[in-house]
Amino acid sequence: MKTAPPRILAIAGSDSSGGAGIQADIKTITMLGGYAMTAITAVTAQNTLGVAAVETLAPDLVAAQIDACVDDIGVDAIKIGMLGNADIAEVVADRLEDLGCPIVFDPVMVATSGAVLADAATIEMFEWLMEIATLTTPNLPELAALGGHEAMERRGIAYLAKGGHGDGSRIVDTLFDPANRHASFDDARIDTRHTHGTGCTLSSAIATLLGHGQSLEHAVRLGRRFVREAIANAPGYGKGSGPLGHQAVRLDD
Template identity: 75%
Template structure:
């Protein structure tokens, strides 16, 4: 019998076009040798050009999905993405309150296409999730919406400030941890419009590597390289912000 793969529970919305959300999570976890489970929070009708419709599932159904996975298969790490409402965010946080495994929280607020995916009430509950998370992974506008670096420092949490949305030829990602020196990665920007699902992919990869027992710094480093390889392997699908090439990464 082969060694048991790390069991990753992805809690996020479904992307009908397959580039982001639960679909990107499953592809990433699978390509990195993990076993992917899901608790779907919302169904979206979207493609590379934008989100056309969103329908959140009931908090009870989302809790039931989580319970079904945790009680039977078990969980070695959790990735949280799009939540859809404050009630959903609260039930997810409640279910994860005492779960003894790494939790990676991607505070999804705006899709790559610019569509808003979290309202003000939902963002307020993010503070509870950030307190529970091993790592929170905001991009530039998400970090600003969460109060900026100063506010995050007051919370004494670990977070990865992603720089892909900033301007310039270099992309800088900064890992900030309480009472630790920041770890900064700076690499040349990969110039492409096919960036749909980069945040989902990165957070799922980090969760998978943490489940394998890697340190936070090593998990982030390996996950960044996975995302960069997937960007380089993008299949060029769609007329807007196309998906990454998860399946081409080896």
């Protein structure tokens, strides 16, 4: 009997160049054997050099997209990325609070190119989303903006501190959960400019793997491997921070 793929809902903005956001989510979910659904929060005009324009959608339309997917197809895991504004963040949190499935929240604040994607009011709404999320995946600047390790642990939030913005030849990501079980993941830094969409890809990979029934730690481990292989197989497109090679990745387990 054929097993149905896990149903993964990605809530994020659209990247016209295909490297990040909803486009990276769909590629990742599909390559990892999931069924991708989307609730688009914003449309961006961007490429590897930066974000030229952003248009957020109406919060009610974002909510309607979520409802349409959940009420008919159902959902096994959710990834949240760029939200666009505080009103969208609020309606997303309200819709997801009682769903009871794994949720991975990537607290997107600034694009790889440097464009600001979340204002202070939106970041304030992240508190609610972090409370309902199974895992929050901040990079080091985002972690600092959210209050740092001490504040996150005091609030009992499970999170993956991504070390890519740190110094040195190695990248160390650290997984924390409210039960104080910590796990570190240490790899050599890949010397490349092709890192557009790494955060989107990692969070959607973890969500998909959780949808498959993997434990949190193993989902993080395999998700990191997927991202590293996608970076290693980047097609070399663009003049700036280029996209990853999602289509070339094959994970054995």
